[in-house]
Amino acid sequence: MRQVLSILLLCGGSLTANAEEFAGGADMSKLVAAKEVLRDISSYRNKPVTLKGIVTKVCKKKGCWMALKVTDNDEITVKVKDGVMVFPLSAVGHSAFATGEIVTRVMDLEKTRKYLAHKALENAEPFNPNEVTTPMSVHILKPSSVTISQ
16 A cells, blocks of 8 residues: 555656746636637736746746747737746746736837847847837736746
């Protein structure tokens, strides 16, 4: 009986070791399909929501943000103040759950160019501001907790 219990404990321990949790891990009771949130984002303002996505990018300087691909065509930036949570570069390509509040940042053309230039600089990617011809809005999830599968 002891051997079976030890094996079960070892197996259970390895399951939790496959996820990195920040601030206790995402609140799965608040999980909502991203398509539903993006369809009517105003209904989810000032309410905690958990979104699932694949990490496509992480801030290379301080790990203060990560981009989550939440649908085939949509990404949401998960952004914290520097040092509150530090997302690892190794998270790219892994599933993540983030719980927090969604904020929409509407930008004019100048702010859009500055925003994209800053993102390109952080990721050491080339950027030509003249190629940006339309303003954009970004949806940012300000997380209270995050879980990244490893």
